[in-house]
Amino acid sequence: MPDLLAGASKTASDLLPYLVVLVAGFLVGAWGQSARxxxxxxxGILLIMLAIGGFFVENSSGPxxxx
Numbered sequence: 727m728p729d730l731l732a733g734a735s736k737t738a739s740d741l742l743p744y745l746v747v748l749v750a751g752f753l754v755g756a757w758g759q760s761a762r763x764x765x766x767x768x769x770g771i772l773l774i775m776l777a778i779g780g781f782f783v784e785n786s787s788g789p790x791x792x793x
Contacts, residue, residue, distance in 0.1 A: 747777035 755770020757763075 741781075744777045744781045747773055747780070751775075751777060 751770045751773030753770070754773060755767050758766025758768075758770055
């Protein structure tokens with residue numbers, strides 16, 4: 727089974743900005759949950775959605791065709 731994330735990006739470094747924002751979202755959300763700050767939990771969820779949405783918008787044309 728091919729790796730879908732690696733197949734949608736041209737190189738592994740193309741995934742780095744999305745992964746950084748995704749991890750930051752999880753960290754902010756977890757911190758907000760442990761500190762009982764609902765606004766931080768919402769901010770974490772929004773960061774996760776931003777990372778996923780940005781990845782899909784950037785790769786919406788589908789996997790690149792290798793020559």
